[in-house]
Amino acid sequence: MFIPSRTEYAISKVDIKKASKLLPISGPGQISQIVRGPSYLWAVLHDERISNGEW
Numbered sequence: 001m002f003i004p005s006r007t008e009y010a011i012s013k014v015d016i017k018k019a020s021k022l023l024p025i026s027g028p029g030q031i032s033q034i035v036r037g038p039s040y041l042w043a044v045l046h047d048e049r050i051s052n053g054e055w
Contacts, residue, residue: 004040011037019045024055 015035028038
């Protein structure tokens with residue numbers, strides 16, 4: 001779980017797992033109906049330190 005610095009709500013491990021199973025995704029709109037904080041999750045999952053250039 002993590003809490004983005006610009007919000008006060010938590011993004012759960014479950015949401016992270018849901019989003020990661022759908023990778024690669026082109027943008028947060030593809031997961032907006034599935035997870036909470038899709039823009040935050042998309043940004044985290046597409047960070048080079050996470051993606052290792054795989055998506």
